Amino acid sequence: MIPCDKCRDRAVIYQRYSGKHLCARHFEEDVHRKVKQVLRRYRIFGGPSKIAVAVSGGKDSISLLYILKSLFSYRKDLELVAVAIDEGIAGYRSDTIDAAKIVAERLEVDIEIRSFDETFGITTDYAASMGMEQGPCTFCGVLRKNLLNRTARELGADALATGHNLDDESQTVLLNYLRGDLDRLYRLRPRKALEGMVPRIKPLRRVLEREVALYAVTHDLPLGTAACPHISGAIRREVKDMLNDFEYKHPGTKYSIMSGFDRILESRPPGTFRTVPCIRCGEPCGDGLCQSCRLLEKIRAKSLRRRHG
Numbered sequence: 292m293i294p295c296d297k298c299r300d301r302a303v304i305y306q307r308y309s310g311k312h313l314c315a316r317h318f319e320e321d322v323h324r325k326v327k328q329v330l331r332r333y334r335i336f337g338g339p340s341k342i343a344v345a346v347s348g349g350k351d352s353i354s355l356l357y358i359l360k361s362l363f364s365y366r367k368d369l370e371l372v373a374v375a376i377d378e379g380i381a382g383y384r385s386d387t388i389d390a391a392k393i394v395a396e397r398l399e400v401d402i403e404i405r406s407f408d409e410t411f412g413i414t415t416d417y418a419a420s421m422g423m424e425q426g427p428c429t430f431c432g433v434l435r436k437n438l439l440n441r442t443a444r445e446l447g448a449d450a451l452a453t454g455h456n457l458d459d460e461s462q463t464v465l466l467n468y469l470r471g472d473l474d475r476l477y478r479l480r481p482r483k484a485l486e487g488m489v490p491r492i493k494p495l496r497r498v499l500e501r502e503v504a505l506y507a508v509t510h511d512l513p514l515g516t517a518a519c520p521h522i523s524g525a526i527r528r529e530v531k532d533m534l535n536d537f538e539y540k541h542p543g544t545k546y547s548i549m550s551g552f553d554r555i556l557e558s559r560p561p562g563t564f565r566t567v568p569c570i571r572c573g574e575p576c577g578d579g580l581c582q583s584c585r586l587l588e589k590i591r592a593k594s595l596r597r598r599h600g
């Protein structure tokens with residue numbers, strides 16, 4: 292048995308970047324400390340608030356809901372509500388939404404479920420079948436963001452928390468560097484509230500993916516296990532493998548990427564991004580027609596051409 296460096300109980304993890312062995316209790320404490328550190332930056336948990344938590348049913352969002360509930364259950368002025376989006380992916384989403392429902396019920400958190408089919412009249416499976424230039428993940432990601440924001444706003448939430456972990460965030464930063472896409476890079480900056488947009492927060496952004504997975508296992512959280520049939524993103528996979536290799540050889544690499552990125556953001560004045568309501572759906576966007584409506588328009592046009600041609 293390898294003992295915990297803090298209490299001599301059995302260690303459940305060795306953190307290469309900190310050089311510490313931790314038992315289940317001290318591992319939980321460590322994860323909670325990192326989440327609290329991130330939340331302090333958002334300064335949103337100081338007063339009464341309602342936080343919408345996006346739950347997909349995977350390990351990240353389920354652990355996030357559990358962690359926020361554990362940290363704030365004593366706060367009567369802070370309300371959590373889970374939001375699940377059914378993108379219309381047969382054999383996948385119902386499994387993960389079931390897991391989200393079980394956890395929400397166990398934690399006594401209300402869950403709001405919205406679907407692409409009911410809201411937009413098009414599912415991700417249908418979009419995938421149309422063979423659009425933009426793959427199904429673009430359609431799914433853009434519309435999910437739209438529906439999450441819309442739902443969180445309608446629920447009166449002060450913030451929308453998502454389960455992005457340190458691996459997701461460091462991959463995104465590196466991907467944008469590799470593509471030279473500074474606009475997308477700076478869009479990762481936490482934004483002040485914009486008209487119609489619920490501020491997004493990422494409480495797990497300093498927790499490694501493998502630690503989020505271990506958190507879910509050590510807390511016996513039910514997780515959806517089905518895999519999405521549309522999964523793509525070959526470049527992200529390459530970046531993920533490269534970063535994992537670096538992290539193995541040079542523990543702490545992912546933290547360094549994010550710390551460096553945060554310092555770049557601090558030294559750059561925030562932009563003056565403004566939103567206007569989309570002329571079709573009313574959701575906030577940059578130039579009058581939101582990306583969701585553009586994508587939906589393309590799919591509907593292609594669908595019409597197929598039917599008549």
Ligand code: SF4
Pocket residue numbers: 378380415427428429431432519520521522523
């Ligand atoms: Fe949507 Fe792509 Fe994720 Fe599947 S893999 S849920 S299509 S973003």
